[in-house]
Amino acid sequence: MEDSNLPVGVAIIGGGPAGLSAGLQLVRANRRITVLDSNRPRHAATLRSHGFLTRDGVPPLEVRRLAREEFEGYPKARVAQAIASEVTPLSHEEAVAVGFPDGIGFRVRGTGVRGSADVEVISRRVLIAAGLTEDLPDLPMIRAYYGTALHSCIECDGFEKSDTPLVLIGETSDLFARALLISRISSDLVVLTNGADTITPTQEAQLASIGIRVERRKLDDIVGDQNGMTGVRLADGEVIPSVGGFVRPRWHAPVEFLGDNPVERDDWGLVVVNKRGETSVRGIYAVGDIVPPGPQQIAIAAGDGARVAAKLNMDMIRGALGVGLVDD
Numbered sequence: 001m002e003d004s005n006l007p008v009g010v011a012i013i014g015g016g017p018a019g020l021s022a023g024l025q026l027v028r029a030n031r032r033i034t035v036l037d038s039n040r041p042r043h044a045a046t047l048r049s050h051g052f053l054t055r056d057g058v059p060p061l062e063v064r065r066l067a068r069e070e071f072e073g074y075p076k077a078r079v080a081q082a083i084a085s086e087v088t089p090l091s092h093e094e095a096v097a098v099g100f101p102d103g104i105g106f107r108v109r110g111t112g113v114r115g116s117a118d119v120e121v122i123s124r125r126v127l128i129a130a131g132l133t134e135d136l137p138d139l140p141m142i143r144a145y146y147g148t149a150l151h152s153c154i155e156c157d158g159f160e161k162s163d164t165p166l167v168l169i170g171e172t173s174d175l176f177a178r179a180l181l182i183s184r185i186s187s188d189l190v191v192l193t194n195g196a197d198t199i200t201p202t203q204e205a206q207l208a209s210i211g212i213r214v215e216r217r218k219l220d221d222i223v224g225d226q227n228g229m230t231g232v233r234l235a236d237g238e239v240i241p242s243v244g245g246f247v248r249p250r251w252h253a254p255v256e257f258l259g260d261n262p263v264e265r266d267d268w269g270l271v272v273v274n275k276r277g278e279t280s281v282r283g284i285y286a287v288g289d290i291v292p293p294g295p296q297q298i299a300i301a302a303g304d305g306a307r308v309a310a311k312l313n314m315d316m317i318r319g320a321l322g323v324g325l326v327d328d
């Protein structure tokens, strides 16, 4: 067992598919890697995950368990059950003194969760793979149906809803594109904007031409019986019958641990990275749902994790030799 106080190559914040996939590639490149994970993935709301080749229909927590087991099978891998609370850059001299040849390094502090100890990790690079947190539209019963009748990922849960009466609930400007995607699954769809003016009259006409109605009135709540969701009640009392559908949450990139050294974000608040996966702060990378275009799928998060891990590894090899950064 490795000494957990040794400096590491990369501290990975987040042990989801993106973080663990990157971690697996990096330990296989003979790097010492610590993953800090608070173990609160967004997809915990759902019972089955779909579309990840060889794991279609497997509970998402099982996918995580297998991923962690594979990563932790390597001697230089460590997972700390902790929520990263602080990432601070080391000075050039401090970084060189701990053995980081290119003078880039970070101190990552984490608060232990579920009875685990607090951690402090000194790392050459940081990879943010913290996923997103989400706010659902403000309807009292929406959480009760989220993950069973209502979902956010159309590619992940759409097929199971084929040809049923569906709703799409959201208040953002990408509702139109989402409605088009759902039209592949069911033509019985009502788009509910909850009073938001986010679908243009042209888009509304285009949706109407394929049988999709846009309802702009304010919503009151989701309604259901012992068998599940039965509809959505509008503020004026009318109920739109539906057995389920899709919600567009508002997402938040949880990077408060960067404190006064924030990274550049886009208009949606997602962490901007270059094509190597590096943020606007040298040495801090990001991957997975937290980077544009935002929430996607397990396969994409895992694939991106592997891709960015390769770039990170080359960045450290080049940094050690002092031969500068090039992309390939």
Ligand SMILES: Cc1cc2nc3c(=O)[nH]c(=O)nc-3n(C[C@H](O)[C@H](O)[C@H](O)COP(=O)(O)OP(=O)(O)OC[C@H]3O[C@@H](n4cnc5c(N)ncnc54)[C@H](O)[C@@H]3O)c2cc1C
Pocket: 013, 014, 015, 016, 017, 018, 019, 036, 037, 038, 039, 040, 041, 042, 043, 044, 045, 046, 048, 049, 050, 051, 052, 082, 083, 084, 085, 129, 130, 131, 132, 147, 151, 152, 153, 156, 157, 254, 257, 287, 288, 289, 290, 295, 296, 297, 298, 299, 301
């Ligand atoms: C309800 C739902 C159902 C889904 N169903 C599917 C599906 O069927 N198929 C599919 O392919 N995809 C599905 N997805 C999408 C898929 O889950 C995501 O695309 C994927 O998990 C993103 O991986 P990630 O590693 O970027 O983030 P996540 O999986 O969200 O992992 C991020 C991790 O970082 C941790 N973390 C956050 N902040 C900190 C911190 N400060 N310190 C330490 N750890 C931290 C979190 O606890 C979490 O464990 C679903 C998503 C949701 C919300």
